Amino acid sequence: MMKDNLEDFVREHQRDIRNNPAFRVQVQRMCQLIGVDPLSSRKSYMSELLGVGDFYCELGIQIIDICVATRSINGGLMDLDELLRRLIRRRLKGSEPVVEDDIRRAISQLKPLKGGYKIVCFGKRKMVQSVAREMNSDQAKVMTLAQYTCKFTMEDVRVAFGWDEDRIHSCVDDMLRSGIVWMDEYNEAYPEYWVMAFFSQLNSALTMANAE
Amino acid sequence: MSNTTAAATPGAFQFPEIYNFPPFFTRQPNESTWQEQRRQWCDLILAYYKHNRLYSLTLAEAITEPPFTNRQIHRSLRVDVLRELVDDLVKQGNASWTGAKNAKDSCLVLWRKPEVWASMIYQWANERGLFNTVLTVFELANGDDAVGQEFHNLDSVTLRRALDVLQSQGKAQLFVGTSDEDMGVKLFV
Numbered sequence: 493m494m495k496d497n498l499e500d501f502v503r504e505h506q507r508d509i510r511n512n513p514a515f516r517v518q519v520q521r522m523c524q525l526i527g528v529d530p531l532s533s534r535k536s537y538m539s540e541l542l543g544v545g546d547f548y549c550e551l552g553i554q555i556i557d558i559c560v561a562t563r564s565i566n567g568g569l570m571d572l573d574e575l576l577r578r579l580i581r582r583r584l585k586g587s588e589p590v591v592e593d594d595i596r597r598a599i600s601q602l603k604p605l606k607g608g609y610k611i612v613c614f615g616k617r618k619m620v621q622s623v624a625r626e627m628n629s630d631q632a633k634v635m636t637l638a639q640y641t642c643k644f645t646m647e648d649v650r651v652a653f654g655w656d657e658d659r660i661h662s663c664v665d666d667m668l669r670s671g672i673v674w675m676d677e678y679n680e681a682y683p684e685y686w687v688m689a690f691f692s693q694l695n696s697a698l699t700m701a702n703a704e
Numbered sequence: 705m706s707n708t709t710a711a712a713t714p715g716a717f718q719f720p721e722i723y724n725f726p727p728f729f730t731r732q733p734n735e736s737t738w739q740e741q742r743r744q745w746c747d748l749i750l751a752y753y754k755h756n757r758l759y760s761l762t763l764a765e766a767i768t769e770p771p772f773t774n775r776q777i778h779r780s781l782r783v784d785v786l787r788e789l790v791d792d793l794v795k796q797g798n799a800s801w802t803g804a805k806n807a808k809d810s811c812l813v814l815w816r817k818p819e820v821w822a823s824m825i826y827q828w829a830n831e832r833g834l835f836n837t838v839l840t841v842f843e844l845a846n847g848d849d850a851v852g853q854e855f856h857n858l859d860s861v862t863l864r865r866a867l868d869v870l871q872s873q874g875k876a877q878l879f880v881g882t883s884d885e886d887m888g889v890k891l892f893v
Contacts, residue, residue, distance in 0.1 A: 564740040565722070668734050674727035678779060686727050695721050 510547065513591040520597075547588060551598040554579055555609075559622035562692075567671030568623030571693035572611065575620050577700060595620070615639040619689060625670060630655075630663045635687065642690040645682045717755045719771070720748060729779035731788075745781075745789050750798055754815040759859035760802070762810040763787060802861075812861060816854075821866035824854055826875055829891045838879065841867065841887040 502509065502519065509516045558578050562570060572592060579590050599620065602609035608624030614635040627635070637652050638644045646660050655663075664685060667673040676684040722728050722744055732738040752771045753759070763783050766772055773780040781789075790811050793799035797817055803810040825844070829835060832849055839847075845863050850856045855863070867889055870876035879888035 564736060567737075668737075671734055671737050674725070674732055674737060675730055676727040676779075677730040678726060683730075684726070686725065688725070691725055692721070695724060699721065 510588050513589050513594065517591070517593050548594070548598050548601055551579070551590065551594060552602050554582060555595065555598055555620070556602070556605075556622075558582070559609075559620065563622065564671070566688040566692060567673075568621060568625070569612075569672045569687075569689040570620050570622070571689055572618040572620055574689075574693040574696050577696060617690065623670075628666075630659070631667055634663060634667065638685075638687050638690065642694060643676070643684045643686040645684055647682060717752055720744065723748070723771070723774060724777060726777050726779050729774070729781050731782070731785045742789060742792055746792050746796070746798070749789065749793065749813065750815040753813045758813065759862050760810065760812050763790070764809065800865075812865070814862070814865075818862070818865040818869045821855055821858070821862065822869040822873070822875075825866060826870060826891060828853055828855075835892050836890060838888050838890045840881070841878075841889055844889060 505515075505519070509519055555575065558575060559568065559570065572595065576590065576592055576595060579595070583590065596611060599609050599611060609620070609622050612619050612621050612627070614632060617635075617639045633653060634644060634649055637648065646657075646664060649655065649660050649663070650657075664673070667685065668675065672689065673685045673687055676686060678684070728741065728744075732741050748771055753761075763786055767780055767783055767786055772786060787808050790799050790801070790808070793813070794801065794811070798814050800812045800814060801808055801810070802812055828850075834849075841860070841863065844850065845855055845858045845860075855866075858866075864887075867876055867878055870891065871878055875893075876889055876891045879890070881887040
C-alpha cells in the first residue's frame, strides 16, 4: 500500500524531484525507509519513475571526467567541495542543480569501477579519491595534520607524532610518489610538502568568491 | 635585438590557478608530476609571451621577472629548471637558442612558429599585390601597409626567421643590406 502511494507521489512530483535537490534527498530517504532503493539498478522501475537514473549516470560521467583530467596534478584526490563547485560550473545553465548528496550517490554507483571511486575523510576534510590506492594510517595522520594549512614540513610531523626520521621520510616519499603532495624547496633546509587537493580547494574557492 | 610590445593584447594576463601554488616553482621529484608541471609551464610561457608580445628571453634576467617570479608568493624558478623548459620548447619548435653555441643563456620564444608568420606575410603580400616588388624588411613589418596586421612591428629576429622560411620555400628572395632593417626582400609566386 505504502509503495503504491509512494509511486503515485513520485509520478506526480517527478519534475520537482529532478529540479529541487532538497526535495529529491527527502524523497530518496523516504524510499529507503520503505525499503526501496531507487538506484539499485539503473533499469529499475523506481529509478525510471523517479526519473533519476539518467541524472546519476550523467553525473557519474562528469565526475569521472573531472577526476581523470586533474589526476596528474592532484594524484587522484580532490576535495568534495571543489568537485561540487567544478560540477556546478561545468553543467549547462538550466540543467538540474546538484548538491553534495548527489555526488555521494553518484560515487557509490561508481564503486564497481576499477578506478576505486570513494569518499575519504581527513579530520574535517571530505575528499573524493579516484584511484585505487590504500592510504596507510601514517599518511592519513599527516593528511589530517595538514588539513588547514595545506602543507607540512618533516619537522612538523616529528613534533606532532614523535616518529623517527626513517618513518617520516618513508611516509613523505610515499605521498610524493602517489602524486598527492608537491614539494616546495624555497627553504632548502626545511622543504615544505603541499597537499595539492587542499590547496586547490582553497584557491578555487577564493577565485570564485572574487569572481562574484 | 628588438623586443617590441607594440601590439600587446589589452587587459592583464590571466595566470592559471597553479601559478599561486608555491611548489609550482620547484622542480618536482615525482616524474609524472614533473611531466604535468613542465607541460603547464611551457603553456604558460607561450601564453604569457604571446599576450605581452615578447619575443626573446635571457635566462639570467628573465627569472627575476614574471612569469618566472611570482612576487605575491615570493617564489622564483631556478635557472637550470628554466633551461630544461626552454629545451622542451625547442623540441616542440616553439623556441630557439641564440647567443654562444651550447651556452643556453638566451633564446627566442616562438609563440607563433616562423612558418605561420611566413604564411601570414605571404598571404598579405598576395592580397596587397606586393609580389615582385622589392621592399626593405623594415618597411614590410613597420610600413603603413602593415598596420592592423598581426606581424605589424614584429621583432626583427623573428621576422627574419619567417622570411628565411619563405626563401627556403622559394617564395622570397632576401637582399643583403648593411643591417637587418636595411635588408631587402622580394616576394613572388
